[in-house]
Amino acid sequence: MKVVEHLDLTLYNSYRIKAICKRAYFPDSENDIQTIYTSDDDVRKIVLGSGHNIILSKSTYDDYFIIFSGNFNRVTITGTEVVAEAGISMYDLSLHALAHELSGLELFYDIPSSLGGAVVMNAGASGEEIKDLLTKVRYYNPSSNQFADIQQDEMAFEYRNSFFQRNPHLIITKAWLSLKKGTKAAIKEKMEQNKATRWAKQPKEYPNAGSVFKRPKGFYVGALMDELQLKGYSIGGAKISEKHGGFIVNVNNATGDDILRIIKHAQDKVHERYGITLEVEQRII
Numbered sequence: 001m002k003v004v005e006h007l008d009l010t011l012y013n014s015y016r017i018k019a020i021c022k023r024a025y026f027p028d029s030e031n032d033i034q035t036i037y038t039s040d041d042d043v044r045k046i047v048l049g050s051g052h053n054i055i056l057s058k059s060t061y062d063d064y065f066i067i068f069s070g071n072f073n074r075v076t077i078t079g080t081e082v083v084a085e086a087g088i089s090m091y092d093l094s095l096h097a098l099a100h101e102l103s104g105l106e107l108f109y110d111i112p113s114s115l116g117g118a119v120v121m122n123a124g125a126s127g128e129e130i131k132d133l134l135t136k137v138r139y140y141n142p143s144s145n146q147f148a149d150i151q152q153d154e155m156a157f158e159y160r161n162s163f164f165q166r167n168p169h170l171i172i173t174k175a176w177l178s179l180k181k182g183t184k185a186a187i188k189e190k191m192e193q194n195k196a197t198r199w200a201k202q203p204k205e206y207p208n209a210g211s212v213f214k215r216p217k218g219f220y221v222g223a224l225m226d227e228l229q230l231k232g233y234s235i236g237g238a239k240i241s242e243k244h245g246g247f248i249v250n251v252n253n254a255t256g257d258d259i260l261r262i263i264k265h266a267q268d269k270v271h272e273r274y275g276i277t278l279e280v281e282q283r284i285i
């Protein structure tokens, strides 16, 4: 297993915030995960997927990071069933599905995420969510040092919520997905169409981590930012995107604190005008 002391996390978070951690582990097997958690120390351990949904709030961490980003990424496909390890990127997984003429993952071609991160957040867009493809998930429980499988209907998925958000100490190691037979041309067309629509709406030209807030019932965050004229509102190197008000972008060496202060300002303004509390979707670490 790759282990790096004092890793610079800039390339492991999509906001490109600079922060150093005490140590980073890149596990490549379930055995590696057990080794990390059964080692004799009480340093806090923080799990990351591909880092597309996190805000690093500190510049140094005296913690160990366990990173699933391209490592621990094997896939097997049998008929319409896909079994993949948590570190595979959803982009790569969608390409495997395309190569096997399997439909269902087209949307995930452009949703930046690891498979583990996608399961935790019940990732989705355009009305589709990963919960609809999953049949089973395997995880490691550090408290008992055991692995266990959980079936789809036991995970009580909701909008941007899952069993794993309610049990953050559990580590997803593998997932089983059920796809449908399709044709290469139709699958590829849906992938590219969806990507084009998203690139037209989202500020892909700057480092960001997707939607900052969950969608409040009956409102769109982007529209609220428009109405409050908060688009372009900036602190330090971060600002609310002019292209999509639901995103904060790093335009000039932003820190986690710049982002958190913008979040607070937007929450205050929205609460003042509409009485709504915007819930942060991204994980603040």
Ligand SMILES: NC(=O)C1=CN([C@@H]2O[C@H](COP(=O)(O)OP(=O)(O)OC[C@H]3O[C@@H](n4cnc5c(N)ncnc54)[C@H](OP(=O)(O)O)[C@@H]3O)[C@@H](O)[C@H]2O)C=CC1
Residues within 6 Å of the ligand: 046, 047, 048, 049, 050, 051, 052, 053, 054, 068, 086, 110, 111, 112, 113, 114, 115, 116, 117, 118, 119, 120, 121, 122, 123, 124, 125, 164, 165, 167, 168, 169, 170, 171, 172, 173, 209, 210, 211, 283
């Ligand atoms: N729809 C869109 O356009 C976009 C969506 N996103 C979403 O953000 C997420 C990004 O995924 P990713 O970059 O991989 O996640 P991150 O690396 O950003 O991790 C986010 C959190 O997920 C948990 N996590 C990640 N991997 C695992 C694992 N194997 N086991 C247990 N917990 C894990 C950790 O929280 P903890 O340990 O506290 O559980 C972590 O803090 C996806 O859900 C993606 O869909 C992001 C950008 C755009």
Ligand SMILES: C=C(O[C@H]1[C@H](O)[C@@H](CO)O[C@H](OP(=O)(O)OP(=O)(O)OC[C@H]2O[C@@H](n3ccc(=O)[nH]c3=O)[C@H](O)[C@@H]2O)[C@@H]1NC(C)=O)C(=O)O
Residues within 6 Å of the ligand: 124, 125, 126, 127, 201, 209, 210, 211, 212, 213, 214, 215, 220, 221, 222, 223, 224, 225, 226, 242, 243, 244, 245, 246, 281
């Ligand atoms: C980007 C993410 O997922 C996104 C996902 O891509 C899109 C599309 O399905 O729908 C959610 O965003 P969203 O609520 O901002 O939806 P969008 O479709 O982008 O916008 C909704 C509406 O707001 C309007 N809008 C958007 C941006 C803006 O600056 N101004 C504005 O008025 C749009 O015109 C649209 O009518 C997901 N976010 C959440 C938290 O549910 C993410 O999770 O990180």
